[in-house]
Amino acid sequence: MTLGLYPGCSLKGSSREYTESVLAVAQACGIELVEIEDWNCCGATAAHNLNKELSLALPARILSLAEKQGMKEVVVPCAACYSRLTVTNHELAVHPELKQTITKGNGLDYKGSVEILNIIQMLDKYITPNLEGRIVKPFEHKVACYYGCLLVRPHEILKFDREEDPQSMDELMLKAGATPIDWAFKTECCGAGLSVSRTSSVGRLSGEILKDAADRGAEAVIVACPMCQSNLDMRREAINSYLGEKIDIPVLYVTQVLGLALGIDRKTLGLQRHFVAVNI
Amino acid sequence: MSKIGVFVCHCGENISATVDCAKVAETAAGYDGVVYSIDYKYMCSDPGQSLIKSAIIEKGLTGVVVASCSPRMHEPTFRKACAEAGLNPYMCEMANLREHCSWVHEKGDATTEKAIDLVRILVEKVKKNHSLNAIKVPVTKTALVIGGGIAGIQASLDIANSGHKVILIERDPSIGGHMSQLSETFPTLDCSQCILTPRMVEVAQHENITLYTYAELESLEGFVGNFKAKIRRKSKSLDEKICTGCGQCTTKCPVKKIPSEFNEGLGKRTAIYVPFPQAVPNKPVIDRVNCTYYIKGKCKVCEIVCPTKAIRFDQEDTIVEAEVGAIVVATGFTVKQPDFFPEYGFGKYPDVITGLQFERLASASGPTLGEIRRPSDGKVPEKIVFIACAGSRDPAKGIPYCSKICCMYIAKHAMLYQHKVHGGKSYVFYMDIRAGGKMYEEFVRRAIEDDGVNYIRGRVSRIYEKNGKLIVKGADTLLGAMPVDIDADMVVLATAGIANEGSEELAQKLHTSYDSYHFFSEAHPKLKPVETNTAGIFLAGACQSPKDIPESVAMASGAAVKVACLFSQDELTREPLIAVVNRQAAPVFSSCVGCFLCVSACPYQAIEKEEIKNRTGEVIKTIAKVNPGLCQGCGTCVAFCRTKSIDIQGYTHEEMYSEVMALLNEY
The missing domain is CATH 3.40.50.11810 (Rossmann fold)
Structure with missing residues (x-):
């Protein structure tokens, strides 16, 4: 089972442990997460306050890349990225003329065919149905x-x-x-x-x-x-x-909690990276 | 040769702002058969109507086209004017230049062109029109009132006192409605029960009123003056004639923990129960869903203790058929429950209650006998918060309208709280205070100034429980959206007033319309507030929109007068716009071939078979015949008829065809 992955900036930097635990849990459950190649910033927090078209064009590019790379479903662990990507899909679906402006103006081949999953939706869909007997701790x-x-x-x-x-x-x-x-x-x-x-x-x-x-x-x-x-x-x-x-x-x-329950070691889950020590 | 008059109305500026009315009149004057054409500012006014009447007389008009508004409102006006001038009223047609043209288009040549087309097609139609005569039908002088709240009670009493029979049906075991649940009433603080219960008794004892409680409308057929209603009297599992209402059964019933509907779940009742001590009729019903006998097949304690042996476990629902001439719908409203508000705890905090529940707490007949005690532990709340507009005026919640009564009852609740809990602190979060009404604003000021209720202008974003307190997080927008946190003991939500459960189904049974909020629709928001679009069906009270008691009562009396007007006539005239099967000279008799597809198509069972016999009495042809008393003019049979033998009078094939050809410029 292979799913697309959009990490976004945080998961590559300040919250590396989130990426580590997402990948570890997915791997433990036989799911391969493939990062979208050549992804860009989702525009979160800043873009939608400054420039509506930009705030839609950035996620539209990400989604069009995912489409091009043959992805049907993309996991977006960051809540802010998830929001921007989903809002873009929605806006472009309900406003065809906006879709035209965004895609034509930026030379994007965007269909809106990719399904976006937040981390909980991904876990609910692919991991928890197969948890039976795997919760070791x-x-x-x-x-x-x-x-x-x-x-x-x-x-x-x-x-x-x-x-x-x-x-x-x-x-x-x-x-x-x-x-x-x-x-x-x-x-x-x-x-x-x-x-x-x-x-x-x-x-x-x-x-x-x-x-x-x-x-x-x-x-x-x-x-x-x-x-x-x-x-x-x-x-x-x-x-x-x-x-x-x-x-x-x-x-x-x-995902760190789920990883611990699945018996994955603490270091793989990045628990040592927290500012407040995880002593449980 | 037709002599048609065209009368183009400006409707003030409603039409003339976007349509060149003078040009429409001028163009129409050039049409074949049009002998008179004129435009005028208000055609429905007295001078406007005189214009039409004198033209009919002076020019000898054979047909009139009034190009103005929708025929809904003024077709009767103009047809009456024509009749007064001696022209058959059905030779008058209306071109809808307002709703169909000027209101929906921008000013411009194309808009005027469309207006000209609309006039054109009716000029051609009216040339083909035939004189028709209104149909006379008898009136059954009995009214059906649906709903036994204050509106239904008032309407029933007014109709009954005007000398006509009334059948009042009520879904619940007792009449009284929401008003019977209220403690005191604004703006006078007089006791609700004291002013209501005498009227309930009057209803029960009135010789002209037949009261069916625990009953609902099953179906309705017919038309104004001649409705046939089927009423389902749900089984009370009791012989009412024998029952003395002694109350032995309700005292002894072992199932005692059912949340009481009358007390809004704050008190309990038994499975055989009278909703409240002042109920009318004061006789119990068995709630079969909760009764041990109906669940497990044994118990029958009530039957054993009943001194008159009135319990009937095997009693079935009965259907009463009633012929009525008019109907008053007074089914009331209901309120949103706290579980509609996730931000206020999804109904999981027992001390977050609705305004209606507070009424029960404040009522002398309520579960706390009028003491304000909170539901969770019975403590007297030292701090209480009232939240106005809980759901109302909130498009995000799907309720953009104002529920209208809350501002006033919140002031009353806070006032009652201050009167009953000395030293208690009360807070009201509000958006605006809407206190329009006689002595209403004064009442609210009294709550604020005399009783010291703290009014905070702002919304509450969340309520959560902490250390036994309800933390109410709000904002004071008069202090620059300053956050306000109140640790309250109890919170009362003025939840939105919404359409009563089952109102759409009832509207469908009555063939009348309801709005997007499922409230019943009045025929005209200003000039026909108690009528519906279905003749003979009237509205009273909060089934039309949330209303307070004075308004509900006024509306009920209004509806009652409408019914009395209807019943003041011995015969009603009906529009002759009904289906007819054509008849021709022998030997054809009619182009009807007797396939009777129309019989199966007719939703009103208005088509019969007619045998045509020769002189010796032999049947030589069987054709369809429409019963003019039953036909509603829906036109379904016309569409079904394979040989085009059926026409709707006033909308014949020939008339419709001439309209289409006029539009195609092929006349």
């Missing part, structure tokens, strides 16, 4: 599943999970042996793009999230977005100083 911890903003919104376009109270990651964690907690900050803003420009805002926003998770007894926060992970993990100092207390629960990718 159930992740027996209380976890807070944090979906962030882009994985489930805008619902009208993504049509994935419930936008205000999503459940898919919780179900996945149950299958990995974890106990997801019921909490209120599943889709609250982590501060996302303010990480560099206004770190204090991240301290406040991510702080509220971590505090609620910790107060409700979570031993780990589970994420499926490199931006969420870096804010909750890398910005822990700012968070703790905002909260005035030390919160040391680690922030794991959904």
